[in-house]
Amino acid sequence: MITAGGEPTSSSGPWLRIGTERRPVDRIREQGLRGAAALRSLGVSSGDAVATLLKNDFPFIELSLAAQHIGAYLTPINWHNSAPELEYILVNSQARFLLAHMDLLDAPGLSLPPNLHLATCASAGTEPGPHPVHGGVGDWSEWIARFAPDQSPPVPPVGSMIYTSGTTGRPKAVRRAPPTPEEARANFAHYAHVYGARPFLDRGEAMVAMAPGPLYHAAPNAWSNFFLRCDASVVIETKFDAERLLATIEAERVTHLLVVPTMFALLLQLPEEVRKRYDMSSLRFVMHGAAPCAPHLKKAMIDWWGPVIFEHYGGTETGALTFCGSEEWLSHPGTVGRVLDDARVAVLDAAGQQCPAGSTGQIYGRRMLFPDFTYVGDDEKRRGSERGGLITLGDVGHMDEDGYLYLTGRNSDVIISGGVNIYPAEIEAAIMAIPGVVDCAVIGIPDDAFGESVAAIIQPDASARLDPDELKRILRTKIAGYKVPKSFVFQPDMPREDSGKVFKGKLREPYWRNAARQI
Template sequence: MRNEIGFVEVNLAATPIGAIPVPVNWHWTGADLEHLLGDSGVKVAVVHTDLIDGVEEQAPDGLQIVEAQVPDEVRTAYGLGEVPLTGRYPVLHELIAAFDPAEVSTEAPPMGVIYTSGTTGLAKGIVREPVRRDQTAGLLTFIKELIHLDPEWTCILPAPLYHTAPNVNVTFAAALGMNMIIMPKFDPEEFLRLVQESRVDTVQMVPTMFVRLLQLPGEVRASYDLSSLKAIVHAAAPCPPEVKRAMIDWVGPIVWEYYGGSEGGSWVECGSEDWLAHPGTVGKPCPDCAIKILTPDLEEVPTGETGIIYGRATSFWPEFTYLGNDAKRREIDAGEGFVTVGDVGHVDEDGFLYLSDRLNDMVISGGVNIYPAEIESCLLGLDGVADVAVFGIPDERMGEALAAHVELVPGAVLSEDDVRRHVRENLASYKVPKVVVFDERLPREDSGKLFKRRLKVKYWPDRVGA
């Protein structure tokens, strides 16, 4: 299901009866969807009418489909026109109307299973232990402070609810009784209109939303009153420094960031003042959390040196494993509660963490380690570039060379030489892409995560999975 109230109802209604909700990325089709439906062992799938055919094609034997009528707001946002019910399956709102409320409550409700985005391979299902009674109050306080929730505030949810951060947001906002505005699909000017109209206090976003907001003409942005906003929180993907600075210049020092992973929750956080004093940082450890920078052999590296980032979540965060693959869980464990989600970075003398890149994205060219995220950030500063993906490709002489796939702002005109020249003028010469490709649209998730494997596969057909 796309973002709508029915999604929230199903998600929240499952746990009191002991069922485990599995939010599904509705974009997924083919092998991705087949893997999730089979791997999760799901028994019931609640599906928007127009997405049923795709689910039927990949459904395992015995899967019960419940049809969810597509709301008018969703149809309008996606330009769907009329979507009549298929008549082949039970209909969600009719099922709800046919039953009295169930008077049940489990002692320790199960947590939902979230599937990772699968940016480097097939998605993994993250299974968490139920939250114990002695963890509940502490976890609620931790989340309230991290993503800036308050029972008296109004929040807006512009990100897809099938991802961890917005799913946590909507769950805890509902628990606090907050007023919530759910956007079926993010539209930058509609977002500004809703913030002004409903006097929104807090929002959780991703950096690609910042980019789209900043691409609006200045007079359009200035025409909306955003003075009600008390906090804009972002996570899920790296934010280019020039984008972050432009947001703070526009809305003031109310921009907050946190970093962690779906597995271990948040490990560090950063307010605007700390970021302005330490540009590029993602923050310092949250209360009751910790960070280590380790070598592949799990040795700690000196302050300022780059290594693999390991984090330890708050003691209120429930333990986790990967569904049907506890061995994969052990692979990312450094002991004492520290796990990694595969990122590389360093900590400065003041204790602030900086990300370099994904470990899997690091390119070794001529024996030199190159982090594509730095090049991507550089190119996003080039006028006319809307999005960019940089990654390694085979090279007989150097082992690997750099490729840059670039998505342009509508109407912009750039050449391959323009792209290379901008990198050469701002970074070391060995970071200049050998190959430059202009794509109409890069395969980026609504969460802001980029599926580089879909771009890499044509260069590395034997190494990168389909």
Template sequence: MSDTVLYSGERSTRRSDCEGRAHRAASGLRDYGINRGDSIALLLRNDFAFFEAARAATLLGASPVAVNWHLAPPEIDYVLQDSGAKALIAHSDLLQGLGGVIPKNMLVLEVDTPPELRVAYRLPSMNRVKTVETVPWDHFIETHPPLTHPCRDFTDTMTYTSGTTGKPKGVIKLPQEPGLAKEFLAVRDRIYGIKPGIRALICGPLYHGAPNSFGMRTYAVADKVFLMPRFDAREFLATVERERITTAFMVPTMFARLLKLPPEIRDLHDVSSLQYVVTAAAHCPPEVKTAMQAWFGPVVHEFYAGTEQNYVTYCTPEESLRKPGTVGRALDGVTLRIMDSDRQDVPAGTPGEIVSRLDTAPEFTYANNAKARTDLDVGGLIATGDVGYLDEDGYLFLCDRSKDMVISGGVNIYPAEIEAELHAMPGVADCAVFGVPDAEYGEALMAIVQPEPSSDLTADEITTHLKNRLAGFKVPRRIEFKSHLPRDDTGKIYKRKLRDPYWEAARKFREKAAG
């Protein structure tokens, strides 16, 4: 296997160097008392240190916990507590303001934020005000010998998703023995187009499930891996041309941003090196995929998956053109069924809940919530909460997502968490948060608030309230007020009555535009 070269800005390193540093870091973490089954939190942007830290955790048989660094301090506090993380590895700038969040007995390893990240996020170059005791990452590595007897089990990254209650749940993938793990990773490689010799571009955040899976495998297999500090449409095109990129994972929002570029900008760049571009995390609209295929060529693939059930279906470029809107057919080794509310199979063409399982996927559980895992089990399969149908040829089409979940820019958002914060706000009698069509993000959050009779709440006040308590991407982009909300006989809000008019209007607009 070749020694992968990693690039970020003006910096470069080799996988062998990262592995050497990871073994030393693992040795130090073991001295600190971290062992198989423990967890280590990673609050890191796209950087070489992410690979070093994740590998250090897996060498111990511990779970690296990829923390979304957009989260507000109380949300980060929840993840640290719920995951039981024994150490935190974080970029310097992301530690700012977390002094009251990080447990006093937690080992905090501080990674210097590199120049390209500071430029991309317009971060000040001045030293931060220290609010927590830290150990420099480089010093920690240099002062420990390489790890002896590393764990050979495959340990995947632990990510946090949300349930219908709105409380984030940590998805723990249980270790696999090497043989089974090899079969599972072969499926991953096929889905992402990963093979020796490719030149891969990581343009999504490594804390997110799909970019993380893509990134960790390209790190292990690819010839060259290029890290984008953050996605920028023009920089993406420039990088593809300059570095002759062959392979990339992208969410549909990235496609939308590329297609918004003026034709004269798009035509400036040669993208003919691209051989395999795969999309997932949110369903790609047929018209967007068709436009990307016309531009990039027949290289755009799609898959349907979930954090818990892993990979379910796969769609080739040819299938996308032949059956617009499909997310493909079940992969080898996948059991896929469409069921009604009584857990009975439904006929082809009939929507129902998607229930599936990949036989080589690692078993999983939820941190501190084994019951939630049990609740998803349907005869050994996993209930996704997603709604779709199979046509007579076995191709899957998505109709809807979980009843309440919103997928905005490829990120899963559960309105219950936002609604809980709104209910705690003085002046709010009731509320409903849901997704409405958005040309760039697929869906955008909208909140309809029923104020108390004597309240004079404004949208700006609500936005400020939420921004102080939640990550920015969870703050609704649209806020409207109604004197009452539609409810059923039990008092439950009919969200569909609020949401459907927006989607129906978007459908009519598309039909009119199509002539």
């Protein structure tokens, strides 16, 4: 077989596909071991940070495997970041090494730290050019080819050290302590369950796992690396496209898929004849998380793909805390699941007391046998995130009488209007259920009388004619009157991350730029 890149690949054994090119996993692992030897030659060792400024590409995975082998922290940088954000992350993480696509180093005013070793590679579709002299390493593939694969025993992987996008201040990163052997075993067993791999591993069945999102995000990064450790074949998209996703699932017989709720919305926007064109019968486990999912979207996806859709709630700091299959969700619409056996979750009020069932509060949780963490350079934030040994991710929600957790929104998204807390997730779900709405985001904007008022930013279908008064009438039949947005803004698209998530900070910024107070 010949890949799109013109190189032969094995017809047996697991493979890695990125974009349209496929390579044997054994070859990728060998490159990772060569990379480990190359990093050691620079003095990079366990506990050091190595950074990437890369789009989804094979060198990203090769460096990730190299870092895992020697116990270094991989620090993927969002390549949309500004030059000051990039410089801050490189300095704050104390990165010893950076691997970058050459075209991403063209950010105006970018100045790299003087003690940083730099390797580069060409982005897909771009012509290789002269490599920056900084660090003296040169082209990644040419450089690591000079080294024999590292023969030292691997150390327990410490995982990635991923920075937030920094939309509400300086980017922050979670640095987890190296796991003990017991913690490493427990962590693998945990994700084997949460990622739906355990039945396949027990039966020795082949898996094909797909991640359509950018590898600089925590979930696609962890998902891809986990399935590579399981000897599965892995498909990584270079950019999300709804119909191409369906075509790839059919062509590669994908069994495990990771998505975010926005992708559900875009998939369901496809014409019915397009959706029916592709065979989805290979799918056994579709995981989503990262943001609340509008119930009507999830119900429509279960109707389309069957009871193969699962959900978990958690974060980089805590790991997965809850888990929910399709049948459970259908009997408890809107839930993110029940607490996993190896986790604790509590919903607490402002005084730190447990909220009764059905009452909204801040969500705290922790997994047992999960290595502790710190926020790099921000011990105060780390201390402020903990209560009674449990950690908050900044989310609010409630638990029902059956022990199912529901997300209401994020503390940072709460709209305080006239002294009343209003949570956008419920309003967004109601708006998304209205025909003609492709996507929406509910934000608080300045209001002289009430402090903030509720505004809905809506991306309509191209053929839709949405009227604000009619939207208000519909919403009053679904949610309390004080939650109905006072204003509606229609725009053809939303500012999004590569994963599809909406940048709410960018939507708020024009309204609050010249306000007398800031939220």
